Amino acid sequence: MAGKPMTGQAFFVLTALAGGPRHGYGIVGEVAELSGGRVWLKIGSLYGVLDRLAAEGLIEPDREEAHDGRMRRYYRLTRDGRRALAEEAEVHAAAARVVRARLGLTGPAAAGAAG
Amino acid sequence: MSGGLDLEQRYRRVLRLLPRYYREQWEDDMVAAFLDSWVSGDPDDDEWALEFGKPTPSDVASVAGLAARLYLGGAGISRRYFAWGQAIRRAVLAVILVHAVLALDVLVRIAWSRRVFGLPAPPASLVAAAPGGVWPTVFYLVNVAWIVIFVALALGHYRTARVLAALAIVAGLVALAQAQVTGIMPAPFGSWAWWVLFNCVPVLAMATFDAGAPPAARWPWLLALPAGYMLVIVPQLMAAATGNYAWVPDVAGQCCLLVALACLAHLPRAWSRRAGGSGVWSLTLALLAALAAAYRLVTLSDYVHDPHLINVSLAELLILVAAAALVTPDAARTQIASPAPPPQSQPG
Numbered sequence: 001m002a003g004k005p006m007t008g009q010a011f012f013v014l015t016a017l018a019g020g021p022r023h024g025y026g027i028v029g030e031v032a033e034l035s036g037g038r039v040w041l042k043i044g045s046l047y048g049v050l051d052r053l054a055a056e057g058l059i060e061p062d063r064e065e066a067h068d069g070r071m072r073r074y075y076r077l078t079r080d081g082r083r084a085l086a087e088e089a090e091v092h093a094a095a096a097r098v099v100r101a102r103l104g105l106t107g108p109a110a111a112g113a114a115g
Numbered sequence: 116m117s118g119g120l121d122l123e124q125r126y127r128r129v130l131r132l133l134p135r136y137y138r139e140q141w142e143d144d145m146v147a148a149f150l151d152s153w154v155s156g157d158p159d160d161d162e163w164a165l166e167f168g169k170p171t172p173s174d175v176a177s178v179a180g181l182a183a184r185l186y187l188g189g190a191g192i193s194r195r196y197f198a199w200g201q202a203i204r205r206a207v208l209a210v211i212l213v214h215a216v217l218a219l220d221v222l223v224r225i226a227w228s229r230r231v232f233g234l235p236a237p238p239a240s241l242v243a244a245a246p247g248g249v250w251p252t253v254f255y256l257v258n259v260a261w262i263v264i265f266v267a268l269a270l271g272h273y274r275t276a277r278v279l280a281a282l283a284i285v286a287g288l289v290a291l292a293q294a295q296v297t298g299i300m301p302a303p304f305g306s307w308a309w310w311v312l313f314n315c316v317p318v319l320a321m322a323t324f325d326a327g328a329p330p331a332a333r334w335p336w337l338l339a340l341p342a343g344y345m346l347v348i349v350p351q352l353m354a355a356a357t358g359n360y361a362w363v364p365d366v367a368g369q370c371c372l373l374v375a376l377a378c379l380a381h382l383p384r385a386w387s388r389r390a391g392g393s394g395v396w397s398l399t400l401a402l403l404a405a406l407a408a409a410y411r412l413v414t415l416s417d418y419v420h421d422p423h424l425i426n427v428s429l430a431e432l433l434i435l436v437a438a439a440a441l442v443t444p445d446a447a448r449t450q451i452a453s454p455a456p457p458p459q460s461q462p463g
Contacts, residue, residue, distance in 0.1 A: 024148030043149045044177030047141055048184060070147040 006088045009049050012039050014058065014077065014085040021062035023072040024050075050075065058084050122168045123150060129170050132182040134196060149174070187323040198449045202398035203323050208336055209403055210317040211268055211280075213370070214261035216343040221258045223344075238356045257286045262340075269336040273324040280318040287314055305367065308413035312406055347373070364431060367414040370407040371431040374400065375438035385445035394449030397442040404439035408432060 006014075009031075016022060016030035027050075028041050041049070053059045058081030062074040077085070126149050130142055153164045187200035227237045260283045267276035291310055295303060347369070354360050364372060378400050384393040411432045418424040 023151075024144055025151035028148070028152065042173055042177030043145055043152065044174070044179070044181040046148065047145050048177075048181040051137075051141070067147075070150065071143060072147050072151075073144045 006084070007049075008039065009041060009045065010053060011085070011088055011092075013041075013046070013049050013053065014081055014088075017059060017075060017077045018082070018085060021074040021076040023065075023074050027075070053081065056084075057081075122153065122165045125168075126150075126170050126174075129175050129178050132178055134182070134185050137185055183322065184325070195449075198395050198398060200323055200328065201395045202402055202446075202449075203320050204328060204331065205395070205399040206402040206406070207317045207320045207324070208265075208268060208331055209399070210313055210406070211261065211265045211276075212336070212339055212343060213313070214258075215265035215340050216347060218258040218261045219340065219344050220348045221255060222262075223348075225255075253286050254290045257283050257290065260286075265340065266337065268321070268324065269331055269333055271330045271333075273321070276324070277318070277321050280321060284310070284314040284318050302414070302417040304416045305365075305410075305414040308410055309366070312410050312413075316406070364427070365414070367407070367411045368428065368431045371411050371435040374403045374407045375435045378404065378438035378442050382441055385442045394445050397446035398449050400442050401439055401446045404435055408435055408439075411435070 012031040012034055013027055015034055016027045019030070022030060024043070024046060028043075028046055032040050050059065054061075054075075057078055059075050060078050062076040064071045064073050066072075123146055126146055127142070130138060130145060133142075149170075150165070153168055154161050155164070186196045187203060224237075226232075227234055230236060260279055264276050264279045264283065267273075267279065287310055291306055294306070351360070351363050354363050363369075381393070381396055381400060385397050387393070411428060415425060415428050418428060
């Protein structure tokens with residue numbers, strides 16, 4: 001996964017789909033919850049991210065369901081998407097361990113960094 | 116639920132900003148997600164919202180941003196739009212290269228005039244006065260900034276390049292306005308046309324250098340700076356030193372002739388059936404030709420007093436149009452046959 005780092009939006013979208021398939025607005029709500037309200041995707045931004053993730057093969061359509069007379073398309077993580085998310089999470093975790101160690105914070109994360 | 120159709124129709128109208136191919140794939144999905152975002156669960160509120168609600172400016176902005184990426188962005192978009200995006204990015208780099216070469220000329224002349232590194236004194240015709248006063252100093256600093264902007268753009272530091280370029284064109288505007296007010300501007304149409312066509316337009320087009328856009332070929336572009344100086348500026352310095360500067364075309368004329376030469380140099384590839392991917396360069400040259408032609412046309416108004424210069428300018432324009440016409444068919448073919456966008460290394 002060398003190259004440019006994954007953006008925060010892509011990371012949260014993949015994380016939202018890690019819990020199971022979701023439709024467009026379901027992803028928006030899940031991302032808002034996961035980020036503690038810091039990331040609130042507009043629909044244009046969401047589909048920009050979904051389009052790129054789908055082009056990369058990290059997500060794929062799951063199914064379509066009718067809701068209030070409109071079709072909702074659900075998306076799910078692919079195997080590559082799960083792997084990419086796991087690698088990105090590890091990058092974040094490693095960075096967090098370094099920061100905690102530098103700050104002299106105690107706890108399992110800091111101990112992990114020392115080990 | 117006719118009210119729901121109102122909000123839906125308004126949003127669908129916003130979605131017309133997106134390319135047709137993209138709408139065919141994603142529009143219904145985007146509309147469903149958008150309407151979901153307006154529904155609160157309270158029937159009265161929902162009915163009101165679906166009937167009277169309007170997409171917010173941030174909704175529109177997010178769709179506009181997506182549209183800009185899809186029309187001019189990088190990987191994952193349609194081949195036709197990818198070709199346009201690539202051509203615009205190359206044309207922007209070429210225009211910024213022109214700025215950088217001119218800036219290098221200014222730097223070299225000042226250094227030579229001050230006999231930096233023990234250089235011998237330059238001929239009198241090449242002596243550059245050191246900037247004095249606030250505005251001339253601003254003008255020279257802006258000139259130097261273009262070198263930094265060009266290098267930043269070629270190296271992929273797009274944000275840095277955009278910020279510096281925005282500052283440069285504002286400073287250039289101030290210097291231009293000051294020259295206009297004080298009456299020291301020798302050719303007002305040409306100066307303003309230069310600022311609009313060669314400063315504002317490329318800096319606005321720098322928005323296409325962003326996520327997803329494949330990086331430029333770094334070394335060829337960086338080497339183009341000294342090469343451009345040697346091939347374009349040095350002959351002019353020699354002409355000036357030998358008293359033949361009157362033969363050197365003005366900047367608009369040089370732009371026309373340089374683009375025409377580039378078109379002719381590109382011709383073997385453009386006409387070769389085996390040269391895959393030449394069309395993006397043909398499209399780039401067509402864009403540069405349009406820019407140079409527009410500049411040449413506007414600057415004609417500075418020569419109304421001199422029929423000879425008008426004739427020379429029209430001849431330059433004719434040469435440019437003829438050379439550009441030779442690569443235009445290849446540029447047109449690019450619309451349907453440009454190479455597929457390369458995959459991105461990372462999403463987002």
